[in-house]
Amino acid sequence: MASSHQEVWQGGTVASTRQLTPEIRRVEIDVDSPIRVDPGAHIDVRLRIGETEERRSYSVVEASPDGARIAVSVYLSPVSRGGAAAMNALRPGDRVALTQPMNDFPLRVGAAQYVLVAGGVGVTAIYGMAARLKAIGADYRMVYAGRSRPLMAYLDDLRDAHGDRLSVHVRDESTSLSVPDLIDSVEPGTEVYVCGPIRLMDAVRRAWLERGLPIADVRMETFGNSGWFEAKEFTVRIPALDLETRVGPDQSMLEALEAAGADMMYDCRKGECGLCEVRVSALEGEIDHRDVFYSERQRSAREKMCCCVSRVVPAAGGSAVVTIVTT
Numbered sequence: 001m002a003s004s005h006q007e008v009w010q011g012g013t014v015a016s017t018r019q020l021t022p023e024i025r026r027v028e029i030d031v032d033s034p035i036r037v038d039p040g041a042h043i044d045v046r047l048r049i050g051e052t053e054e055r056r057s058y059s060v061v062e063a064s065p066d067g068a069r070i071a072v073s074v075y076l077s078p079v080s081r082g083g084a085a086a087m088n089a090l091r092p093g094d095r096v097a098l099t100q101p102m103n104d105f106p107l108r109v110g111a112a113q114y115v116l117v118a119g120g121v122g123v124t125a126i127y128g129m130a131a132r133l134k135a136i137g138a139d140y141r142m143v144y145a146g147r148s149r150p151l152m153a154y155l156d157d158l159r160d161a162h163g164d165r166l167s168v169h170v171r172d173e174s175t176s177l178s179v180p181d182l183i184d185s186v187e188p189g190t191e192v193y194v195c196g197p198i199r200l201m202d203a204v205r206r207a208w209l210e211r212g213l214p215i216a217d218v219r220m221e222t223f224g225n226s227g228w229f230e231a232k233e234f235t236v237r238i239p240a241l242d243l244e245t246r247v248g249p250d251q252s253m254l255e256a257l258e259a260a261g262a263d264m265m266y267d268c269r270k271g272e273c274g275l276c277e278v279r280v281s282a283l284e285g286e287i288d289h290r291d292v293f294y295s296e297r298q299r300s301a302r303e304k305m306c307c308c309v310s311r312v313v314p315a316a317g318g319s320a321v322v323t324i325v326t327t
């Protein structure tokens, strides 16, 4: 196992929990060693899931000014990998192990304009960015898209804080976000920050490239349980290690390979850095690319995948088996 993060673990005590929507719960933690939390930061929490200890990443929604209390939001998806259930079970007074904040999605201060785009629970990463941009008097707007208002966390808070700078798009109200229209409306020199499901980020990236805008000005963060297809069990083989293991619907390929004893490289575990890349030497089924690392062309080549998030789904009536070479 390997990671390039300089991780510092510490303890924390759950201060409060609150259900924000039927699917999203806010958990506030008093950390043992207060530290500055910048917008876009996340923490990893070590959780006991069944017989094993696993780690999960959560965006820091807010932190107290002294950094002593942080708030994260936990999404309990229908295909939750067990971590959300463990987080949801936390109660005030419980102790947790967590990393210091890490930031793979930093907000760059100094752009002429900003557009922040949140899809669903992606709002948890965008929330703090909007607050920071407001605090420094930046020219920004925030776009928040969801399925229905009762499922959209922090909606009232955001409306109160950002007023007309916030636009809300709700699928059940037939006001779904048109990504091409949004990107068409962006002035050159604007920086765009997106956090949401893979389909949203993919649409933003396509529209951005079609407009010929610099890709460095669009920054994205995903959450690894969002894919193009429903997560199903599949099999992964590494002939060089004489290894074959099953990847359950509620675990990642990286987790399954680690559990089977493979020594894997990784960093973000969120489909962003590419460090967990494996080469595909044989494939039965289709790759469900869930990363934001590869280009469209790289994905369609079906030669590589980010095993921390991407999966294999069976072709109609067939099986799902991938044979890989670790790099």
Ligand code: FES
Pocket (backbone or CB within 6 Å): 265, 266, 267, 268, 269, 270, 271, 272, 273, 274, 275, 276, 277, 291, 293, 306, 307, 308, 309
């Ligand atoms: S570990 Fe970063 S993309 Fe997989």
